[in-house]
Amino acid sequence: MSSQAHVIKTRLPSPPPSVPDLLASVHAAVGELKAKEVIEIDVRGKSSVADFLVIASGTSTRHVKSIADEVVKFAKKLEVMPLGVEGEREAEWVLVDLGDVIVHVMLPRVREFYALERLWTVGDQPPEDESDDPSRS
Numbered sequence: 230m231s232s233q234a235h236v237i238k239t240r241l242p243s244p245p246p247s248v249p250d251l252l253a254s255v256h257a258a259v260g261e262l263k264a265k266e267v268i269e270i271d272v273r274g275k276s277s278v279a280d281f282l283v284i285a286s287g288t289s290t291r292h293v294k295s296i297a298d299e300v301v302k303f304a305k306k307l308e309v310m311p312l313g314v315e316g317e318r319e320a321e322w323v324l325v326d327l328g329d330v331i332v333h334v335m336l337p338r339v340r341e342f343y344a345l346e347r348l349w350t351v352g353d354q355p356p357e358d359e360s361d362d363p364s365r366s
Contacts, residue, residue, distance in 0.1 A: 245309070245328070245329075246307045246308075246309060248280055248281065248329045248330065250307065251304070251307065251309065251327060251328075251329060251330050252269065252281060252283070252330055254303045254304060254306070254307055255283050255300055255303070255304075255327070255330055255332055256269075256283070257303055258296070258299040258300040258302065258303035258304075259283070259285045259296055259299070259300065259332075259334075261299055261303075262292070262295055262296045262299050264285035264286065264287060264296045264334065265285065265286040265287070265288065265337070266284075266285065266286045266337075266340075267283065267284070267285040268283070268284050268285075268346060269281055269282070269283050270282040270283075270284070270345075270346065270349045270350060272349055275349065278331070279326075279328070279329055279330060279331045280329045280330065281329065281330045281331075282330075282331050282332075282333065282345070282349060283330060283331070283332045283333070284332075284333045284335070284340065284345055284346060285332070285333070285334050285335075286334070286335055286336065286337050286340055287334055287335070287336060288337075289336075290319070290320035290321060290336065291320070293320045293321065293322075293323055293334045293335065293336060294317055294320040294323060296323075296334045297314065297317065297320075297323035297325050297332070297334045300325045300327075300332050300334070301314065301325060304325075304327050309327055309328070311325050311326055311327055312326040312327070312328055313325075313326040314326070321335065321336045321339045322334070322335045322336070322339050322340075322343075323335075333345060
């Protein structure tokens with residue numbers, strides 16, 4: 230008794246779309262389904278896996294899954310097949326890997342718990358200059 234392996238097609242078009250085009254497509258997709266609190270984080274120089282992270286919130290598990298599906302649909306319009314989609318079954322946090330851009334769609338409580346924004350932006354803001362604080366004089 231043998232079963233055939235399930236093959237997942239993953240490919241980028243040749244040439245692949247530019248990162249700005251891919252980001253614009255992601256923003257259009259999450260905007261189409263009214264994702265909440267959408268942010269984009271530049272991780273170039275911090276990660277060799279991707280150049281940008283896009284993090285968005287959905288209002289329910291159904292909304293989270295629908296937003297992720299829309300990101301995949303918009304990526305396919307650019308002839309980009311996602312390299313991976315994780316978390317669709319539970320749909321509390323769905324990750325869509327588009328190569329140079331990784332999209333995280335999360336429920337607000339999951340997003341707050343994992344705090345990816347804080348994790349990936351630590352050290353980005355210069356420390357506050359104490360000499361500018363009049364109460365320190």
